[in-house]
Amino acid sequence: MKIIYADTFFKRLIGLMGKKDFNHILLFANLRDSSIHTMFMRFEIDVYFIDENKRVFDKASLKPWRFYKAKKQAKYVLETKKGVLKIKIGDYLDFI
Known part of the structure; x- marks a missing residue:
């Protein structure tokens, strides 16, 4: 599965807005x-x-037009279509 790295203001601003589907x-x-x-x-x-x-340390499943604030400040946030990944709270991830 392809990872898109949103490391600029513009990439974070747009995120998944307006996309009909997302397989990354x-x-x-x-x-x-x-x-x-x-x-x-x-x-x-x-x-x-x-x-x-x-x-x-935290996970949320969100429908369109919702807001969510994590329990503490995150260094990274990973988003994907609901149900694609089987990651649990406490799991360690390996990415660059």
Whole structure:
């Protein structure tokens, strides 16, 4: 599965908005805030909040037009179409 690295302001701003379907993983980095929204999205997503040790500490499944704020500040946020990944809270991820 292809990972799209959203490491710029513009990539983070657009994210998955307006897409009809998405068969990749979107990885956000260099975050200032751990809140997300699903405004203008057309499908449900799973969102994984990851700390500096690349450990998943929070997960949310969101329908379009919702907001969510993680329990603490994340270093990375991973988004994908709902049900695609089987990641659990406490899992460690390996990515560059």
